[in-house]
Amino acid sequence: MTNWIEACSVMISRHLALPDLVHRHRIWGPWSWLNVIIYFIYTVINIIVVFFNTHSVAQAGRRAGELALINLIFPLSAAHLSYLADLLGITWRTCCKIHQASGWMSVALLSFHVIAECQSREFNFPLGATRNIFTLIGSISLATLALTSLPWLRRRCYEVFLRSHQALTALFLYGTWQHLPDQSRVPRLYLYAPLVILALTTFLEVVNLCYTNGLFSGHGAPRAFVSFTAEGSLTYPKLRKAAHIRLVLPRSIKIDAGQYINLWMPSVGSWSWLQTHPFIVTSWSRGRHDTIELFVQPRGGMTSDLVSLVAGAPGCPVPFLAMFTGPHGTSEIVDGFETVLLIASGFWIAATIPYLKKMIHGYDTCTLQVRRLHLVWQIESIGEKILPLPHPSQPVH
Structure with missing residues (x-):
């Protein structure tokens, strides 16, 4: 059974996970075949749920609005993706991909919800009503949130983007809460569920922060x-x-x-x-x-x-x-390999140093199977030196 699982894992990695269908671009990518398949299945499931057994566009639009709130449960589950990834036992990059996919799906569903409501015969949107004002504020916040999340804009001012992203999310949630009618209990539950999870994960993160930094240990802060x-x-x-x-x-x-x-x-x-x-x-x-x-x-x-x-x-x-x-983050498993290849370029050699120390220590103490260690470091000049690398003769503690 174990051999069969390993064979399937190797086949999936070789033919689906590793080959790129869409190469890296400054706006999107890279997307492997496995990424595209998962995104396609995720999109099809949402489309089926929206249009299954619906008798009008307005009904499908209302269902799309409720489904958008369900998709927002994951993006709103924690204040920091690093902590959420640790709780789920996945890498930060995988957590970011799930966050982005569910976020953009919610934007698409809410856009369809707005269009369907505008096309409805019962559509009436007087701006004098308080509920409609908050609805407009939530819609503008969502549109701004989507535009500022584009990669080319996000990378130019990431620190400003991060705080504005959180502020716009809070404004959108408040506008959505005001938009929902008081008698709509089920949609409100879809909104309360991620907020309860967010409060719980934030509390756990604060407790962990205080403990790891020793704030109440009497030794002062780091x-x-x-x-x-x-x-x-x-x-x-x-x-x-x-x-x-x-x-x-x-x-x-x-x-x-x-x-x-x-x-x-x-x-x-x-x-x-x-x-x-x-x-x-x-x-x-x-x-x-x-x-x-x-x-x-x-x-x-x-x-x-x-x-x-x-x-x-x-x-x-x-x-x-x-x-x-x-x-x-997670650590790459190097215990069961006799030959290890490390590849780094420029400054990123710093990220390989802990692995070098770990494997050299494992070789000296015979606790790892590593016998051959190859380091490929791409630099612009042969005289370039960024960090002192550990040597096998140096003690590693």
Whole structure:
């Protein structure tokens, strides 16, 4: 039975999951055959539910509105996708794809709901009514939410997008709540269900935040010691400025290779108290961590302000108050392989260092089956050096 499952998994990966039907684009993709099949099935199911046993367009439109609220249960289940992905045991990328698919499906269903209501003979929409004003506010919020979620606009101002996305979602939910009639109990249940789940996951996330940061342990909050590493890349202009963060924890935690944390540093800039940034943990230990090592490449916003603050004192760590959530993400399984190939380009070599340390330690202690380890690092210059890589002769703790 196990061999049959492994054979099916290999066949699905080789012919459906790995080959791309739509290659990577700045607006969409990449989509594999498996992605397209899943999206197609998801769309067909929603269409069937909307039009099954309906006798008019208005009836189908009302059903589409209720189905849109059901599709919104997943996008509204948690304030942060990282925590939701950890609860479900899936990767952050998979959680993002589900979030996007259900969100766009809700937008499509609500658009059909609005069009169907406008085409109805009983359509009457006086703007003097309070309910209709909130309906209009919710519709405008939804349209703005959809437009600002386009990739080319989202990537240009991601930090502004993130907060505006949450604010528009709250405004849309309030407008929807005011739009629903008082006697419509079932649609209101569809709206209350994700809000209850959101409140529960937010409470659990806050409790986990307080525990991991040791806020009530009497040792104070974590401190981030940031140092400027101008020598990180002397021949690669894009990486000429980088920062090294050493996060000292009041409570030790367990972190596996490939996991990341969301870091909050309120004193970096005027808007940094509203921002949390994900950083891959570059340190690894077989036990629990008392400190966390991070390597930061400035791109804009908080990371750029952080490097600017510490650039004047190279080699001298600057302390900052910090808090974090995590560790988030899943670790790739390397236990059962004798030959491992690691591929990285430029700055992303930092993400492979925990795996290198883990596998070298496993080889030295005979706890892993790894015998051959190949690292392919794409750089612009043969003299380029970003981070010191662990050597098998160096002890790894």
